[in-house]
Amino acid sequence: MTASFSRLAALIAAAIAAIILRAQAGQQRTEVAAATFEAPLFPPEVARPFSFGMRSLVADLTYLQAVQVHGARRPFTDPAIAASGDRALARLLDYTTELDPDFCGAYRFAGSALPRHTQDGKAMGVMATEQLLRRGTRDCPNDWRVAFQLGFIESFYLGKIGEAAKAMAAAAKQPGAPWYVGFLATRLAADAGSLDLGEKLAAAMEAETSEEATRAAWHERLLDLRMERELRGIEAAAAKFKQRMGHDAPSVDALVLAGDLPRAPEEPHGGRYLLLPRGEAASNAAPRLRVRGRAGTQSGMLAQ
Numbered sequence: 001m002t003a004s005f006s007r008l009a010a011l012i013a014a015a016i017a018a019i020i021l022r023a024q025a026g027q028q029r030t031e032v033a034a035a036t037f038e039a040p041l042f043p044p045e046v047a048r049p050f051s052f053g054m055r056s057l058v059a060d061l062t063y064l065q066a067v068q069v070h071g072a073r074r075p076f077t078d079p080a081i082a083a084s085g086d087r088a089l090a091r092l093l094d095y096t097t098e099l100d101p102d103f104c105g106a107y108r109f110a111g112s113a114l115p116r117h118t119q120d121g122k123a124m125g126v127m128a129t130e131q132l133l134r135r136g137t138r139d140c141p142n143d144w145r146v147a148f149q150l151g152f153i154e155s156f157y158l159g160k161i162g163e164a165a166k167a168m169a170a171a172a173k174q175p176g177a178p179w180y181v182g183f184l185a186t187r188l189a190a191d192a193g194s195l196d197l198g199e200k201l202a203a204a205m206e207a208e209t210s211e212e213a214t215r216a217a218w219h220e221r222l223l224d225l226r227m228e229r230e231l232r233g234i235e236a237a238a239a240k241f242k243q244r245m246g247h248d249a250p251s252v253d254a255l256v257l258a259g260d261l262p263r264a265p266e267e268p269h270g271g272r273y274l275l276l277p278r279g280e281a282a283s284n285a286a287p288r289l290r291v292r293g294r295a296g297t298q299s300g301m302l303a304q
Helices: 001-026 030-036 045-052 055-072 079-099 104-113 126-139 144-157 161-173 179-192 195-208 212-245 252-257
Strands: 272-275 280-282
Touching: 055 079, 055 104, 079 104, 079 126, 079 252, 104 126, 104 144, 126 144, 144 161, 144 179, 161 179, 161 195, 179 195, 179 212, 195 212, 212 252, 212 272, 252 272
Parallel strands: none
Antiparallel strands: 272 280
């Protein structure tokens, strides 16, 4: 009985693999493959229990097909063919990672292969990429590159700065993450207004590092975050002043004299705070933590 069951399991797994290979072999040209290939008929939730220990093999096959489809994709000279190839790539990578959730390389490949730009500057594949990478951070929590890619997609394309800061912070805490990932996380956190997250991460990084230069850099970032918190307080006070008085406050000292600001805050870098036109605050000693050039925040940049 056991031998018969094992043979049946092997036959089912072989049948699944045969369907994939037959679909691949049926495409004679890479251009046609990119335009017409679809993921196997078996949905991953059906194929998974019937793979009987061979899920990784089937996942490898669909991943290899995804690599071929990606290599065959062409610029958007024919939108119908391009869109078909993009859908096929997204489905294959979704199939691969559903069958083998521990396949971290497939998630990393999705993060770089799925998003691309049309000739008029719009972004394709962004939503599918975010969905896959979110699942990847759950299935591959120790791979900093998956969380890093998610943070990049959410900040650059989607303008989800708060969510991007969390993803970058998670990436920064993983072994092997480059030093700059944590600095990106704190910059994103400051831009999103998540100053508590940024300060906690910077303080942890400063405490954990053993290199003096790196510790000094993290201490400087803590000062930047403290400055950002105070600048936001000054701007809030300036907004109250304008609402009450009908015009902009001339200086930070004027906000203190009017009672809108409890005290004149001390600039942590040794400089002083300035109140610019339209109620914007600044420091004369250090630039503010900002993220610029996010395509996802511009109207019409996402094509889906």
